[in-house]
Amino acid sequence: MTKQHKTPIFDAVKKYFHEGTVPFVVPGHKKGNGLPEFKEYVGANVLGIDVTCFPDTDNICNPKGVIAEAENLAAEAYGADRAYFLVNGTTAGIQAMIMAVCKPEDKIILPRNAHKSAFGGLIMSGAKPVYIEPEMNREFGISMGVTPEKVEWAILQHPDAKAVFLVNPNYYGTASDLVKITEIAHARGIPIVVDEAHGAHLKFNAGLPISAMEAGADLAASSTHKLIGSLTQSSMLFLKEGLVNPKRVKAALNLTQTTSPSYLLLSSLDVARKQIAIQGKELIGRTVELAKWVRDELKSVPGIKVFGEDLVGQPGCAGFDPTKVTINVRDLGLSGYEMEKILRSQYRIQVELSDLYNTMFLITLGDTWESVTYLVNCVKEIAQERTYDNVIKICPPVPAIPPLSISPREAFYSPTRVLNLQEAAGEISAEAIMAYPPGIPLICPGEVITQEIIDYVNILKQEQADLQGTEDPNINHIKVVDLAATKELADEEIYTQSV
Numbered sequence: 001m002t003k004q005h006k007t008p009i010f011d012a013v014k015k016y017f018h019e020g021t022v023p024f025v026v027p028g029h030k031k032g033n034g035l036p037e038f039k040e041y042v043g044a045n046v047l048g049i050d051v052t053c054f055p056d057t058d059n060i061c062n063p064k065g066v067i068a069e070a071e072n073l074a075a076e077a078y079g080a081d082r083a084y085f086l087v088n089g090t091t092a093g094i095q096a097m098i099m100a101v102c103k104p105e106d107k108i109i110l111p112r113n114a115h116k117s118a119f120g121g122l123i124m125s126g127a128k129p130v131y132i133e134p135e136m137n138r139e140f141g142i143s144m145g146v147t148p149e150k151v152e153w154a155i156l157q158h159p160d161a162k163a164v165f166l167v168n169p170n171y172y173g174t175a176s177d178l179v180k181i182t183e184i185a186h187a188r189g190i191p192i193v194v195d196e197a198h199g200a201h202l203k204f205n206a207g208l209p210i211s212a213m214e215a216g217a218d219l220a221a222s223s224t225h226k227l228i229g230s231l232t233q234s235s236m237l238f239l240k241e242g243l244v245n246p247k248r249v250k251a252a253l254n255l256t257q258t259t260s261p262s263y264l265l266l267s268s269l270d271v272a273r274k275q276i277a278i279q280g281k282e283l284i285g286r287t288v289e290l291a292k293w294v295r296d297e298l299k300s301v302p303g304i305k306v307f308g309e310d311l312v313g314q315p316g317c318a319g320f321d322p323t324k325v326t327i328n329v330r331d332l333g334l335s336g337y338e339m340e341k342i343l344r345s346q347y348r349i350q351v352e353l354s355d356l357y358n359t360m361f362l363i364t365l366g367d368t369w370e371s372v373t374y375l376v377n378c379v380k381e382i383a384q385e386r387t388y389d390n391v392i393k394i395c396p397p398v399p400a401i402p403p404l405s406i407s408p409r410e411a412f413y414s415p416t417r418v419l420n421l422q423e424a425a426g427e428i429s430a431e432a433i434m435a436y437p438p439g440i441p442l443i444c445p446g447e448v449i450t451q452e453i454i455d456y457v458n459i460l461k462q463e464q465a466d467l468q469g470t471e472d473p474n475i476n477h478i479k480v481v482d483l484a485a486t487k488e489l490a491d492e493e494i495y496t497q498s499v
């Protein structure tokens with residue numbers, strides 16, 4: 001038995017439960033006795049180990065016991081110097097990473113297709129974004145990674161940048177050349193911070209894109225819950241010592257994380273780490289095999305194109321994760337959204353995401369030959385029943401990044417007013433609009449709203465895309481910076497200071 005067979009957190013909560021400890025602590029449900037209907041459905045064990053921090057279970061804010069032990073095992077399994085368990089998702093990790101490397105007004109270089117949690121990190125830290133346009137695949141209308149050349153150019157233009165933020169791989173599975181980009185940034189003493197929400201499995205299969213820690217990145221936040229086995233919301237943050245101060249990372253995490261972590265989440269991280277450390281090669285190998293079979297089957301279906309491996313080597317795609325199976329259904333005369341609806345309503349299949357052209361299926365270690373065969377058969381049946389003479393949807397290129405007028409944080413804290421979106425061209429947005437998933441912003445707080453963006457939102461609405469980000473759930477209205485009120489406030493401040 002190796003160290004990786006241990007599960008210190010899981011063992012501690014099981015011991016607590018099985019010893020019949022009498023709880024006079026939170027949570028108030030006390031082993032589920034206070035919530036019998038729920039206990040009956042989910043089971044006594046689940047509620048019995050739903051505890052939070054006390055001496056036997058350690059303290060997430062400053063771990064010295066079982067959490068510290070479990071985090072050290074995770075660091076070893078992922079080739080990091082330190083690991084931190086996250087119970088508020090990778091979102092909390094991304095916000096903490098940005099806060100750890102940037103203070104207000106510092107610059108951070110990041111791809112425009114970063115997840116919305118990175119934009120939250122900009123607001124929380126006060127950092128100023130220097131965006132890099134990701135490469136686009138026009139056929140699929142999908143964004144890919146960023147090129148080393150663009151990152152180098154951004155660093156040359158902004159040598160004072162405090163970090164380069166990357167996504168590895170992106171939602172659709174494409175990976176930037178992380179090794180080269182890390183070399184470029186490190187040569188100038190700039191740390192690499194990675195959103196690895198879709199990368200918890202990478203290290204365990206040589207055919208997958210390289211993981212952030214293996215590529216030499218300084219920080220990476222990884223959604224253990226997305227692509228391997230832990231419970232939803234549980235993630236990990238990894239650190240390589242050198243350019244980033246671990247104390248800053250811990251301090252930032254203590255701002256973004258709860259003080260009452262769920263031990264269901266923490267112990268699921270513990271067990272998922274053990275599983276992937278010990279059986280990762282075999283499990284991820286099998287997952288890749290299943291995914292490749294699905295890809296090959298779907299490639300042979302008339303009217304369906306499969307996004308993927310053939311892109312490796314093109315700008316912005318140094319590697320590809322085949323477990324993200326994205327199919328383009330345009331030639332079936334369907335939008336991705338319509339494909340999703342058919343699969344959901346007629347076949348009880350829930351897909352990971354869809355957009356104007358595409359639908360994505362996620363294949364993971366939870367899949368079997370049976371589940372993937374069902375998926376392939378259902379997609380084939382839908383394709384066979386289609387006539388191919390339907391109108392093909394038109395998807396104009398994603399609008400250009402609008403000019404940044406003020407920092408995201410300034411916009412977030414400015415006086416605002418609400419406008420009809422159709423009349424908002426030329427105003428500074430105080431909100432983001434995302435097509436979600438995959439969470440690519442069309443506009444971010446602090447940027448000037450353009451007519452092109454309004455037109456694009458109108459097209460997405462016609463397609464019933466899932467648009468989010470504004471207070472108005474229907475995206476008919478948008479909050480913009482109230483420049484007159486901002487000026488009045490500034491005048492008042494000057495007056496107060498001078499009296």
Ligand SMILES: Cc1ncc(COP(=O)(O)O)c(C=O)c1O
Pocket residue numbers: 088089090091092094115117167170171195197198223233235439
């Ligand atoms: C690229 C990317 N980054 C970050 C996140 C946030 O991760 P989490 O849901 O674990 O908070 C997501 C979630 O979908 C994502 O797709």
